[in-house]
Amino acid sequence: MHGFANPARFLRIARWLMPLCMGTGLAVAVLALAWGVFVAPAERLQGETVRIVYLHVPSAWLGMAGWMGIAAASFTQLVWRHPLAGIAARACAVPGAVFTGVCLVTGSLWGRPAWGTWWVWDGRLTSMLVLLFLYFGWMALSQASEASDGAENRAPAIFGLVGAVNVPIIHYSVIWWNSQHQPPSITMGKSAMSGDFLWPLLAAMLGFTLLFAGVVLARMRAILADQQAEARLRRKALSEVEF
Amino acid sequence: MREAMDPWTFVVAAYAIGVGATAAMVGWSLVTMRRAERRRDDSRKR
Numbered sequence: 001m002h003g004f005a006n007p008a009r010f011l012r013i014a015r016w017l018m019p020l021c022m023g024t025g026l027a028v029a030v031l032a033l034a035w036g037v038f039v040a041p042a043e044r045l046q047g048e049t050v051r052i053v054y055l056h057v058p059s060a061w062l063g064m065a066g067w068m069g070i071a072a073a074s075f076t077q078l079v080w081r082h083p084l085a086g087i088a089a090r091a092c093a094v095p096g097a098v099f100t101g102v103c104l105v106t107g108s109l110w111g112r113p114a115w116g117t118w119w120v121w122d123g124r125l126t127s128m129l130v131l132l133f134l135y136f137g138w139m140a141l142s143q144a145s146e147a148s149d150g151a152e153n154r155a156p157a158i159f160g161l162v163g164a165v166n167v168p169i170i171h172y173s174v175i176w177w178n179s180q181h182q183p184p185s186i187t188m189g190k191s192a193m194s195g196d197f198l199w200p201l202l203a204a205m206l207g208f209t210l211l212f213a214g215v216v217l218a219r220m221r222a223i224l225a226d227q228q229a230e231a232r233l234r235r236k237a238l239s240e241v242e243f
Numbered sequence: 244m245r246e247a248m249d250p251w252t253f254v255v256a257a258y259a260i261g262v263g264a265t266a267a268m269v270g271w272s273l274v275t276m277r278r279a280e281r282r283r284d285d286s287r288k289r
Contacts, residue, residue, distance in 0.1 A: 022269065022273075028268075030267075033258070033262070037254070037258070038281045044269075047250050048250040048251060048254055049250045049253055051252075051254050052253065052254055052257045052258075055257055055258060055261040055262075056257070056261075059261065094268070094272075095268060095272075098264055098265070098268045099260075101264065102261045102264050102265070104258065105257070105261075106257040106260065106261050109253045109256050109257040110253065110257065112248075112253060113248050113250055113253050191289060196244050208265070211265065211269060214269070215268060215269060215272045218272040218273055219272050219276070221276050221280065222272070222275045222276040222278075222279040222280070225276070225279035225280045225282065225283040226279045226282070226283075228283045228286075229279070229283040229285075229286040231283045232283070232286040232287065233286050235285075239250070241275070
């Protein structure tokens with residue numbers, strides 16, 4: 001694990017892994033969405049609107065997975081001081097926030113025909129909205145701490161760990177409290193869904209997860225390249241001043 | 244009384260927003276990465 005903390009080794013791996021994740025993810029996601037829209041049947045009660053599930057559930061999963069990525073990277077940064085951990089956390093933030101936003105918007109578009117309302121302030125929807133605000137707060141804090149001294153800063157890492165408390169709240173909100181939202185249909189090892197809906201959903205989750213991984217790797221490469229360019233230009237400027 | 248709503252309007256809107264946001268994010272991350280790596284390579288040459 002510590003071996004991957006070496007930026008040069010990471011870049012060697014990311015150079016082939018990033019296009020592989022993006023290419024495979026794109027192909028699988030497109031096929032899964034086409035399967036969900038054109039092949040999978042309409043649901044008995046919800047009719048055609050059930051097709052939103054193939055976008056809504058993967059984006060909900062990735063919104064939460066993105067924050068778990070931030071929390072894991074923050075823990076690694078605080079405990080082992082891996083040089084890539086802070087970069088990995090920064091790389092997870094934008095795709096996590098985008099998927100959380102997509103989850104909220106697609107959920108709202110599903111709620112209007114299914115529940116008769118765009119929004120209800122129940123546990124699931126509110127905790128998901130809190131997650132979006134946590135992402136915004138984390139990004140602002142990360143940018144501010146980077147601008148302030150450029151050195152290793154622990155505030156975003158601590159915020160990342162504390163914010164992870166919201167993830168189990170999102171998951172269990174439909175069990176703990178009365179909710180307009182349905183309880184989980186897929187749990188470890190079993191599913192309440194018919195295979196007609198389950199397989200395209202699992203394929204969409206796989207495709208979007210690979211896309212997410214590809215975006216995180218691309219963003220890590222971008223942040224590393226920016227840091228290397230900055231360091232090189234700073235060294236050159238210093239050497240010119242010395243002359 | 245139940246409102247008559249076309250379900251496809253909601254499905255198409257959800258897919259347009261979801262697919263559009265994902266495509267924009269993928270494209271932006273690739274452009275940002277290429278730009279940053281070009282800047283790093285240029286700084287090496289200088």
